[in-house]
Structures are given as structure tokens and as C-alpha cells.
Amino acid sequence: MQANDAQTLVLCVLAEGPLHGYAINTAIEELTGRRLGPGSLYGALTRLETKGLIESLDESGRQRPVRLTPQGRHVLERELRAMERVAAAGLRNLGARPA
Amino acid sequence: MNIARMLVRLYPAAFRSRWGPALEHEIRAGGWRAWPNLLAGIADMWLHPVVWPAESRAQRCRRAATMAVAVSAVCWFVTHAVMELHAPLSARIAGSWPMSVCSLLMLLGLALVAPRPRMTRIAMIAVVRCAAARFAVPVTLGAGAVVCVHTGASAAAPTPLRPALFACWWTALALAAIQSCRIIAALGQAVVVPPRPGNLRLGLWILAAAVTAPGPILLRASTTNGHLDLLSAVSGAGLLVLAPAFAGTLRDVRHLTPAD
Numbered sequence: 001m002q003a004n005d006a007q008t009l010v011l012c013v014l015a016e017g018p019l020h021g022y023a024i025n026t027a028i029e030e031l032t033g034r035r036l037g038p039g040s041l042y043g044a045l046t047r048l049e050t051k052g053l054i055e056s057l058d059e060s061g062r063q064r065p066v067r068l069t070p071q072g073r074h075v076l077e078r079e080l081r082a083m084e085r086v087a088a089a090g091l092r093n094l095g096a097r098p099a
Numbered sequence: 100m101n102i103a104r105m106l107v108r109l110y111p112a113a114f115r116s117r118w119g120p121a122l123e124h125e126i127r128a129g130g131w132r133a134w135p136n137l138l139a140g141i142a143d144m145w146l147h148p149v150v151w152p153a154e155s156r157a158q159r160c161r162r163a164a165t166m167a168v169a170v171s172a173v174c175w176f177v178t179h180a181v182m183e184l185h186a187p188l189s190a191r192i193a194g195s196w197p198m199s200v201c202s203l204l205m206l207l208g209l210a211l212v213a214p215r216p217r218m219t220r221i222a223m224i225a226v227v228r229c230a231a232a233r234f235a236v237p238v239t240l241g242a243g244a245v246v247c248v249h250t251g252a253s254a255a256a257p258t259p260l261r262p263a264l265f266a267c268w269w270t271a272l273a274l275a276a277i278q279s280c281r282i283i284a285a286l287g288q289a290v291v292v293p294p295r296p297g298n299l300r301l302g303l304w305i306l307a308a309a310v311t312a313p314g315p316i317l318l319r320a321s322t323t324n325g326h327l328d329l330l331s332a333v334s335g336a337g338l339l340v341l342a343p344a345f346a347g348t349l350r351d352v353r354h355l356t357p358a359d
Binding site for chain 2: 012022037039043047050063064
């Protein structure tokens, strides 16, 4: 996974709690400044569900909220720790201070 | 029907039933600027049937098998069409050992990935009934063409009818390939046992090799006489494009969780 990868972004915003598709994209827009395209967003949701990292909750109206599974939480934390190490090393090599 | 709903209908049914209304809402909000990403997403989903929402791991394995059979059928059809429609090329490579090895590998791969019927009377009847219904038209068309050729009726037929007979034979082959995929997709868990994950992966690797190899063979044969034979070259290049379909399916199968 990468920081701008659609699946990572979806996992990141779901870490706060269950959301439905449109709300996930709004949270991603707040985080990165741009929305994911519908093909990317629902492709990512489908793949994450296949991997067992998210699960669907009961439908509410026309929307179906999803939430992180314990495995999804574990995978996200592991990926973010790896990214954190890479970011820290890169910033150190650049001589820049971490934000 | 509005455009958003029409675009959603291009997705596979399993995907639509899970995300359809939410996706439609997202398309409406995004407007036409969202369409390129959406079309890429639709193509992506059709190329990865294993990741579609499913009720069980067995269903995903059956989808992987259907995908493998579909890609192999396209490869077999293109290779044989090029060899039979293009006589000089056919004479050079049709009976060659690399093509025979590819055919054997394809049969082995198909045997490994194909779901097996359950050994019960009800399951056997369901499989036979489904196969009979699906293969009725292609078998009738193919048998008609064969009978016409062997009885000499095709030689005696008026000239305009001969291409029709030829088209009949190739239509029968194409329909048989399509129906094989539909049979695998239609038979449920009560009737067939999906391939074991190990067999499925091995079968997919073997089919990937069997499907990819004819591409370079056709490409090589297309340039051996010092000039380029366009039909063989395009077909060979087309077969090489099919290989990533297996790579994607193999990657998707690896991600299946045991609890699925």
C-alpha cells in the first residue's frame, strides 16, 4: 500500500468509525483535498471487503455503511507504522524537521 | 432510465446489488467528469471476478475457474481460427510440437481449475440437464456443418451458401466456448465442488503458460518469410495481451481469506 492508495485512504477514514460510500469520499476529500472517482472508491471498497479488512453493516436507506474489521485495524496500523518509518527516514535525509 | 443508472448497469450484477444505489448517488454528484474513472472501474471489475461481493470462498473459486475457462476459450478460438483461415501458416505450425504441448497444457490446466460435479444422482442430472440445454444450439449447428461437408452437400451447394456453412461451423465453436463458461458460472455449490485453492492456483499458472505461448509462436511464424503477415502478427500480439488476465486472477486468489 501507499499513502495515496485508494484502499489506504478508505481504511484511514474508516478508522474513526463506520461510514457509507459518499461519507467516506467526503472524509477523503477533507484529508487529501480531492475526492476519489466512483470507480476507484467502490473498487477499493470491494477489494477491502474481499480481503476481510472491512465489513458491511445493515443497509440504511439507499446507503450501506461499512466499518473496519479487527484485521483491517491491524493491517492499517502496520502499514501506517511502515509509512511513518519511511517518512521519518526521508525527512532526516533531507535535513527537514518532521511536521 | 437516467445515465447514472445506465452506467451502474455496466457493472457485474453481484457488484450492483451491493453498491448500486450508493454508486449511482456518487456518479450523479460527480457529473460527467467522473465517467472516465467509472469506466476504468467497470473494466477493472470485469477483469477481476474473484473480488466481486460473494457469499463464500467457493463462489469466488468458481468465478476464478469461469474466468480461466473464458480466457482459455478465447485463446483457443483465436489460435485455431488463425491457423485454419490462413493455410500457409497453418501448414507450418498447426501440427508442430510447441502447439501440441500448448494444447496438452491447456487441457491439464482446465482439468485442474474446472469444478467437479458432486457424486450424487441429483447433481449429475442437474449437470447433464444444464449441459444439454446450453450445448443444444452449438452442437446442432456444428453437427449440421459436419454432415453437410461429409455428405458432399457443401460442394454441391450454390456458391453463396458455402460461406454460410463456414460461418455456421465457426459460430458453433464460438457458442460452445461461451456456453462452457456459462455452465460453470450457472452451476451452484449444491451441484459442483469448486476446485481446491492449490489446484486452482496450479491450474491458473499452467493455463497462463498455455495461453501465452501461442502468442510468440504466431508472432514468429508471421515474419519467417521475410515479410510480415498482419493477421498472424495481430493475433499473436492479442494472445500476449491475455496473459495479464491470469496474473490478476492469480493475485486475487492469493488474497482470499480462509474464513471467506
